[in-house]
Amino acid sequence: MDERLRPRVEIFSDLESLSRAAAIFIGERLLRAVDERGRASLALSGGSTPRRLYQLLVSDSAPILPWEQIHLFWGDERWVPADDPESNVALATETILREVDLPPENIHPVPTGSATVEEGALRYEEEVRAFFASPDGTGGLPTFDLIHLGVGEDGHTASLFPDDQALLETDRWVVPVTSPPWRPPRERVTFTLPLINTARTIVFTASGRAKRKVVRSIALDQESGEKRYPAAMVNPTEELVWYVDEESAGSSTIDG
Numbered sequence: 001m002d003e004r005l006r007p008r009v010e011i012f013s014d015l016e017s018l019s020r021a022a023a024i025f026i027g028e029r030l031l032r033a034v035d036e037r038g039r040a041s042l043a044l045s046g047g048s049t050p051r052r053l054y055q056l057l058v059s060d061s062a063p064i065l066p067w068e069q070i071h072l073f074w075g076d077e078r079w080v081p082a083d084d085p086e087s088n089v090a091l092a093t094e095t096i097l098r099e100v101d102l103p104p105e106n107i108h109p110v111p112t113g114s115a116t117v118e119e120g121a122l123r124y125e126e127e128v129r130a131f132f133a134s135p136d137g138t139g140g141l142p143t144f145d146l147i148h149l150g151v152g153e154d155g156h157t158a159s160l161f162p163d164d165q166a167l168l169e170t171d172r173w174v175v176p177v178t179s180p181p182w183r184p185p186r187e188r189v190t191f192t193l194p195l196i197n198t199a200r201t202i203v204f205t206a207s208g209r210a211k212r213k214v215v216r217s218i219a220l221d222q223e224s225g226e227k228r229y230p231a232a233m234v235n236p237t238e239e240l241v242w243y244v245d246e247e248s249a250g251s252s253t254i255d256g
């Protein structure tokens, strides 16, 4: 019996409207986490799709958030300096961190200054473990309140690429990977499925005709969909939501 959560799929006319709706939803879930547990843990993605979403997350079109009680992590990071435009923390800096006052201790970037990518992955896992082991944590189990993920045209998510050994990882929460040549930067650090799948809520965003095959296969045709896509292996504990546009869904309604 497949215990996979059924994804809720929201289809919008364009990237702007899907980003607005996703920002409101993410804001509401972060508020709920702070209300219920006194803090919220959010893991961000990289790539180009989320730029507008992250800008809206700190705009007046989303709920006003208690950023001093929100902790930011990254579901993956490219092995480049933090100020490299290719880095995922640079995207968040341009869109979120410049706009709100997060206490420095609430910002948990991947330590890309480590000597090696393996050391960086080990240190990041230690940071995640320490965060969830703290007194107001969840007794050591990692339970991100919300992880935002994108999806590649090959069905990758975070930096988990099809047929990669990292997909078979069952113990480690963070590992180093090498992306395919067509998706540089090659060296990366990524959350593994065991860490991703203990999240309460996972939000995917996808936009554009190039994503249609994977969006339809993973989000809309879950039964017959391609199971080898890493994004199809994502299965959080409470909510799985896809915010997509008509271009990527190939229709304006779910059964279209």
Ligand code: 6PG
Binding pocket: 045, 046, 047, 048, 049, 050, 076, 077, 078, 088, 149, 150, 151, 152, 156, 157, 158, 159
């Ligand atoms: C990364 C992202 C990656 C991204 C997808 C989609 O570091 O590249 O975490 O998983 O979400 O590649 O990227 P686009 O939004 O640019 O299509």
